[in-house]
Amino acid sequence: MATPLLSVSSLTIGIRRKGQPDTVIVDSLSFDIQKGERFGIVGESGSGKSLTLRAIADLLPKGVEVLSGSIRYDGAELIGMPAAQRRKLMGPEIAMIFQEPMTALNPVVRVGEQIAEGPRRYLGLSKQAAAELAIEMMAKTGIPDPARRARAYPHELSGGLRQRIMIAMALSCGPKLLLCDEPTTALDVTVQHQVLRVLEELCADSGASLAFVTHDLAVVNQTCTDLAVMYAGHIVESGRVAEVFSDPRHPYTKGLLDSAPDFDQPDRELVSIPGFPPNLAARPSGCPFAPRCQFAVEACTTAMPPTDEVAPGHFAACFESARIFEGAAA
Amino acid sequence: MLHRLRFIPGRLVQSIPVAFGVTLIVFFMARLLPGNAALAILGQQANAASVAALSKQLGLNQPLWEQYFLFIGRLFQGNLGTSLTYQIPVSELLSQAIPVTLSLLGLALLLALVISVPLAALAAFRPGSPRDLGVRAFTLLGQGMPQFWLGIMLILLLAIGVPLFPVGGYGNSPADHPYYLFLPSLTLAIAMCPTIIRSLRSSMIDVLGSDYVGTARSKGSYGAALFRGHVLRNAAIPTVSVIGVNLGFLVGGSLVIEKVFALPGLGSIMINAIFTRDFPTVQGVTLFVALFVVVVGILTDVVYTMLDPRVDLSGKENA
Numbered sequence: 001m002a003t004p005l006l007s008v009s010s011l012t013i014g015i016r017r018k019g020q021p022d023t024v025i026v027d028s029l030s031f032d033i034q035k036g037e038r039f040g041i042v043g044e045s046g047s048g049k050s051l052t053l054r055a056i057a058d059l060l061p062k063g064v065e066v067l068s069g070s071i072r073y074d075g076a077e078l079i080g081m082p083a084a085q086r087r088k089l090m091g092p093e094i095a096m097i098f099q100e101p102m103t104a105l106n107p108v109v110r111v112g113e114q115i116a117e118g119p120r121r122y123l124g125l126s127k128q129a130a131a132e133l134a135i136e137m138m139a140k141t142g143i144p145d146p147a148r149r150a151r152a153y154p155h156e157l158s159g160g161l162r163q164r165i166m167i168a169m170a171l172s173c174g175p176k177l178l179l180c181d182e183p184t185t186a187l188d189v190t191v192q193h194q195v196l197r198v199l200e201e202l203c204a205d206s207g208a209s210l211a212f213v214t215h216d217l218a219v220v221n222q223t224c225t226d227l228a229v230m231y232a233g234h235i236v237e238s239g240r241v242a243e244v245f246s247d248p249r250h251p252y253t254k255g256l257l258d259s260a261p262d263f264d265q266p267d268r269e270l271v272s273i274p275g276f277p278p279n280l281a282a283r284p285s286g287c288p289f290a291p292r293c294q295f296a297v298e299a300c301t302t303a304m305p306p307t308d309e310v311a312p313g314h315f316a317a318c319f320e321s322a323r324i325f326e327g328a329a330a
Numbered sequence: 331m332l333h334r335l336r337f338i339p340g341r342l343v344q345s346i347p348v349a350f351g352v353t354l355i356v357f358f359m360a361r362l363l364p365g366n367a368a369l370a371i372l373g374q375q376a377n378a379a380s381v382a383a384l385s386k387q388l389g390l391n392q393p394l395w396e397q398y399f400l401f402i403g404r405l406f407q408g409n410l411g412t413s414l415t416y417q418i419p420v421s422e423l424l425s426q427a428i429p430v431t432l433s434l435l436g437l438a439l440l441l442a443l444v445i446s447v448p449l450a451a452l453a454a455f456r457p458g459s460p461r462d463l464g465v466r467a468f469t470l471l472g473q474g475m476p477q478f479w480l481g482i483m484l485i486l487l488l489a490i491g492v493p494l495f496p497v498g499g500y501g502n503s504p505a506d507h508p509y510y511l512f513l514p515s516l517t518l519a520i521a522m523c524p525t526i527i528r529s530l531r532s533s534m535i536d537v538l539g540s541d542y543v544g545t546a547r548s549k550g551s552y553g554a555a556l557f558r559g560h561v562l563r564n565a566a567i568p569t570v571s572v573i574g575v576n577l578g579f580l581v582g583g584s585l586v587i588e589k590v591f592a593l594p595g596l597g598s599i600m601i602n603a604i605f606t607r608d609f610p611t612v613q614g615v616t617l618f619v620a621l622f623v624v625v626v627g628i629l630t631d632v633v634y635t636m637l638d639p640r641v642d643l644s645g646k647e648n649a
């Protein structure tokens with residue numbers, strides 16, 4: 001297999017404390033994203049999805065840092081790379097779209113100028129040419145009357161338009177990897193649909209890969225080719241979207257699928273997962289999901305289960321996977 | 331942009347009753363000062379007859395309210411009366427003093443910004459670092475020093491110790507003025523800095539932690555470009571009103587500083603006028619200061635509106 005575009009291995013993110021053990025938030029995460037792949041990361045709130053993306057973009061909040069592990073982009077190690085060199089990747093190679101289109105745009109700068117900023121810096125365009133490119137990008141994201149809208153301030157635009165602006169901005173330098181942190185969560189369902197379509201089409205056109213964080217399984221199903229399911233800072237299951245959805249091999253994934261509404265089977269009863277995610281400061285030893293897992297056995301609470309390849313390209317970290325899903329696997 | 335400045339005429343109209351109120355207060359406050367202007371002019375040794383004659387000539391024997399209406403009537407004709415001490419129109423006195431005080435304030439504001447913006451940025455980019463602590467120590471120190479004392483220290487240091495600047499005065503030609511105004515402006519600026527730095531520092535920290543600065547960083551923006559393009563203007567917005575309020579207080583401070591540096595501005599005139607019971611001059615200066623505060627209030631809102639496209643003070647909903 002060719003070198004993956006992005007290869008994350010044993011990535012551990014947390015807070016360093018003097019004289020105390022570090023607080024680990026994301027625990028030895030590993031996944032690869034191939035060129036052109038659309039990779040979804042799902043999981044409950046607080047499972048560390050945003051921090052994982054931010055670690056890739058070097059945008060971790062103050063105090064939170066990468067404790068160990070490696071992030072390779074196109075073969076080059078990002079962890080420990082000089083800041084100036086790493087910054088040059090942001091825009092032309094890697095771009096990011098944030099969850100909140102209201103707060104992610106500078107309120108006092110016209111949106112057209114905000115889109116033009118990256119191209120001016122990286123593509124060496126004149127002010128005029130960058131402004132034209134911005135309008136062109138806005139048109140590509142389906143913003144009506146882009147020349148006029150380019151002169152608007154963020155507060156003058158609707159949430160859907162603002163998120164299209166974010167997409168136009170992220171794609172303006174032709175990145176090869178687009179990091180999306182719940183880009184549609186703040187939008188209502190119809191707008192959400194349109195924005196996802198635009199995102200998908202533009203990525204397909206430019207061949208950009210996508211790392212797509214969400215807690216919405218329907219969105220993953222619609223947008224992504226592959227996914228990883230995160231729970232409390234761990235990837236508990238990963239594989240092709242279709243396969244994981246039809247044949248989940250981790251009780252947490254199964255629980256997530258059962259708790260999500262299914263439009264094909266509207267009568268199916270929704271089952272919520274009992275209990276709450278663990279407190280990060282008092283992390284249980286063993287499988288983090290064990291305290292909430294109805295199938296947990298003795299072994300689950302003592303050691304972290306290894307990640308097994310349960311089927312070609314399909315991984316799960318559960319001791320009891322074979323037993324629990326025996327019937328389903330056949 | 332322009333349509334959001336429609337609030338200005340309305341604000342000017344609103345300030346008319348305020349100005350009226352000010353004239354009332356100014357007029358009667360000035361009369362509350364104990365002592366007789368005629369006596370003050372003629373000196374303690376003057377005989378009773380000449381004091382009575384001068385009082386009559388100055389109209390000091392008429393009932394207060396009559397004097398007030400006379401004052402207002404003249405005011406409408408742009409006549410502020412005649413200085414009792416100098417026997418020249420108050421407006422003439424003011425027209426010489428106002429440029430001095432305004433240049434002092436303007437230069438002080440400029441210096442305050444030149445000092446505050448970099449210091450606040452130094453502190454805000456690394457909160458908790460030694461340089462942040464240094465900046466915070468400076469603001470505490472700046473706040474603890476009385477202005478007149480600071481002025482005297484600066485004279486001792488930079489005019490007498492190392493004779494870089496004049497000890498006082500305003501200079502003879504317009505080209506000299508900035509040179510003479512530098513130390514007094516610096517004194518006022520240092521007094522103004524702590525408030526500005528504190529406000530800027532905290533808003534810069536907020537802005538640096540905001541999502542849109544994250545977005546800017548994700549576009550590869552950093553350092554000076556990030557600061558100019560995304561941090562400064564957003565951080566300045568809350569600080570503008572802080573500066574507006576402080577300019578009002580600063581006028582009070584400038585009166586004392588002018589005395590320390592022997593500047594022929596409103597402060598010097600005002601203090602002399604109070605000691606000699608020169609009512610028309612006291613009224614003129616106070617009226618000007620009150621109008622200045624009103625105008626600064628309006629200017630603050632103008633700057634605020636120009637910095638922040640979300641602000642519309644004209645009272646109409648955004649389309």
Ligand SMILES: Nc1ncnc2c1ncn2[C@@H]1O[C@H](COP(=O)(O)OP(=O)(O)OP(=O)(O)O)[C@@H](O)[C@H]1O
Binds near residue numbers: 048052
């Ligand atoms: N700045 C921070 N300082 C300390 N802890 C943080 C910080 N940001 C996030 N965390 C912790 O890291 C954990 C993971 O946060 P993260 O934002 O990655 O979650 P998430 O999976 O994106 O959740 P959501 O779906 O709510 O966005 C959270 O439990 C949170 O407590």
Ligand SMILES: [Mg+2]
Binds near residue numbers: 049050051181
């Ligand atoms: Mg998140």
